[in-house]
Amino acid sequence: MKTLKKREKKYFNLLLFNILIFLLGASFRQQEDNSSKKIDFESLRNKISVISKDRKQAFYLTQKYIELAKKNNQVEEVITGYGFATTYAPDSEKAKYGDSLIIESVKTKDNRYIGMAYASAANANFKNYDYKKALEMAIIADDYLKNDTSKEFAYEGLFTIARLKNKIGDNIEAQKIANEIYEYYKWKKEKKNTADIRSSYIYTLNTLIRINSAINNFGQNTILLKEGYSFIENNQDVAFYLADFISSDAFNEYSQRKYSSAIEKLEKSLILYNDSDNHFYEKFYLGMCYWKLEDDERALPFFQEIIDDYKKTGKISLEFRPSFEFFIDYYKKKGNREKQLISVDELLQYEKKFKEEQNNIAQKLKTDYDEKRLVEEKENLLSDRKKERWSFISVGILGIIAATGFFMYQNKKNKSLQQAIQADVAEELDNTESSGIGDKDKEEIPSLKTTIIYEKEENNPSEIAPEEEIPIVYSLQNQQKNNPLEIDYEAYLPINKHTVKQLLKSLADFEKSNKYLASDLRLNTLAEKFNTNDKYLSRVIKIKTGKNFNNYISDLRFAHLESILKSDTDFKEKKIKEIAKYLGFGTPEFFATAFKEKYGKTPREYFENPDL
Template sequence: MVGAQNNNIDSLSEFKYSQLKNKFYDYYDHNQFPQSEQIAKYYLQKAKKEKNVLEIAEGYNLIHFNRNFSVALKYVDSIAATTKDIKGSLYPARVYLIKGNLYYKNDNLKAALDNYILGLKYAKEQNDEKQTAYANMNIAYINSYIGKNVEAAKIFRYYLYNRNNNITDDYQHNQMRIALISCYLETGKLDSANILIKEGQRDALINKDKYDPNLYSYLLGTYNLKLKKYNTAITKLSNAYAYFTNSNENNNASYALYNLGKAYEGLKNKKKVVETYTQLDFNVQKTDITFPELRNAYTYLIDYYKEKNDKEKQLYYIDHFLKIDKKLDEQFEYLSTELPRKYDTPNLLQEKENIINELKKKKFLFYLVIGIMTLLLFALLFLYCKSRKAERKHRKIAQDLIHSVEERPKIQPIAEVEEILNEESIQQEEKVIKNIPEEVIKSILKELQNFEKKQHFLNKGITLSSLAQSINTNTTYLSEVINSHKEKSFTTYLNDLRIDYALKRLVEDKWFRSYKLAVIADELGYNNAQAFTAAFKKNTQTTLSAYIKEIQKKQSLN
């Protein structure tokens, strides 16, 4: 074995640095880590022997790929120490970009962003287009991670379709395509995603690569999941997951597992969902790699074991959920604050400066632009003030609503209930509806009371016609009774019941508050999230987000 290894090292001596580097990435990208590590060691040894400072730095870079985080970080620091006196555009920008990638790979997105910002700063100062592009691409990945997929897609699309071989090689081109597909899938641009997936599959077949076909299989599985073609999605995602697991692609494996679980959810196969999410939890605990969608997997497991009355497992997953939720919240809060401050705002300011410098040559246009920008500033200021005023109004309404919900008596004494019912019956007698027999009115009111008590208003697809049929009356009588005795239309009556229920449950049930908006809307009987939020705002004069935020704020103080 030793002799064979020496022969391999001897055979590397015939290659130039650029050739060695290409061979390293070819092995590394195909998960042939021992071979890539051997080349990296030889590369560094050769560079040190020749006292070539730039190539010594590159040797440290190649070696760090095959090391654990703490050791890899030391190698990156060695790059910084080796290149600290080098003049030119490559360093120190490259050090920060490499370090940012290392932090990103190890799920420390806060540190990753800080290093990417520094890399971008030095790349711009040195007018290094290639490294500026790399920094922008990496920051776009973070934007995508926190859900700003529209913004991220702009960057990925730009570098995909404005290809410059000095900036993006074939590998980077493929990475941009994969990233753009992910953004399209998240933003619902499924046709655009499908076109790029097919394009990527064709390229992968030409390159005879094993990794890319499996990555595109994962993307195709996710695409079919979005189309609700669950069986096809399961086949594609299962194949991708098996490959990622065998290749130690932990991050991709976890994403594949999560989407696999969503596909089983679509088929309502609870056993497979639990089995998949349990494996996902095992992977998360093992790798400590998280992503925002994990919350949904844990809430599913918690609810599942709650139904099974398995307190031990319920507590186990609650504990894991809280730990991950805290980490995600910290990362999300930092990224959503620092990205605009450190990246978006400087970019906008730079854009503004470029415009002003250009318009100095054209005085008329300069003043025109300044005038427009001033108007825009006032318009934005007006909109901002209006938004703040609306926000304060929404908060006040939300606080009053929460207070009124909390003040409601949970159980009314029987005597009080009977008194209320008697009062209602008296009022009902006084309200005589022409052409409707009194017995029919009483019967309908009794059925409506039962409808409210048993919370049938949460069922989907309720119409005036379906409710009339279920209580053995006609739509005319039902509509007249509701208009007269409830003093509202059927649609308003139904929405009032649902929103009143939502107000109370959101205060009392913290897990209900953690559900995705679409899930909450579905539980309340709405066909989609938009219908629910519109009904909520119309009914309460505040927004759902303001209401939930005020609940969380109040309960955090208690």
């Protein structure tokens, strides 16, 4: 009995202990939850900055940062966390975090947040060799940020544009943009020496060195390299960029045919990176250096790794084209005609795919950035000219007012002549009204309304090409009350205005030329032809028509069918499979299903012809 009581007492004590532990744990969790609400995100940001040299650790802390920010519903901190992730995440994951960054930023409806998000996403896609998407996002970022009062934000989208120009060989223009951005941050760090400014400064300096190397501007690079190494040494929070900086130094050496020195620096940069990224840029130029030194066997593994990754992922830098040429030359020297022929075919396939992509990027840069920028500069000049005219008119009006005030002052001052002057003025006014001269004099000083009309007439319509109107029928979701042809571009956000206009024009051409009759039409293939992505195209179609892609195409085809039936009554005599094929439907069954969904009847019932 005593033993039983001891057991019960022991069991009770154990139960009490467990309850106490549970309560203490609950109390601790509650305290932890309460303290988490007061998380010092600034300290966390500083920790990430301090360990930024170790990208693995920086990314680990970044993930914790995002987790805590979400847990505490700190929207701005979530955005900051995703911004860090586009820098410290492995290259293969950067684009994913860039997309998340855009989604969170759009919720704020703040142009600066949205623009910075697109700029970060552009940079992430650039590093992932998705130049087409990088350009699209960079242009959107530039649209959001270029008019920002703070130049440091205005340059974010423009910076990726400079790097893309470098990739397609437009290095003179790329150097102008990169140099302007570098000079700004060089000045800015003296005025506002924050971690963000220091990071932007060294990053743009690094990129300028690479672009300078491409155009043999080694003189400036000598100065920039000395400046950059000194800055990194004195600012440990940008030590993360040392590996990148040494890599750029190596490229500068390579461009001067100093291959041995370049190899030494490239190998050093690879050791310093200490992360899971592939670093194909450094490996490519290691391969190039060994190839130039005629050490093909040591060059081989670097080029092989790049080609293998391309075959696996379908992605490769436009800069790495010589990798294919190496294998042609290598197998030619080996006398292996079979592998040489395979290498030739691989280069031809690369050329077919990437030459077209390079041309598309060059064309998009020209139309969406270069020409657009020139038009905007022209509009700004015209606006400035108008302001100057208004200033001139304002000065004239102020002069008249001042003169009138002066005479009034003189009249008041000379009280003894006041009655005489009033009598003279009254008499003169009477004479003016009777003679009609006063009206004529009034017309010589243009009114505000007259001046506005005059300013409009001064602008020669031939100087500025009017915006091309897109002949399409807008859905109710995108109609304006006052002007049904006016496009509500805000409805298309986050797609920028210029891209929307381009896609609407492409869709209008697509409809006008009956290209919807093509078989096997898919959203992604049509998006590629329109030089955009499927998400953008789907959104534009949805807002323009209120339909998804499949319904949009089907309705165009059925509208075409109705038009034919009105002009050609014999058309319905064709077999169902012939009509289906003509309209672009994959199978007669798919056509019949879509037909019934549209009209509520089968084709047979609709045509009232049992033989069909």
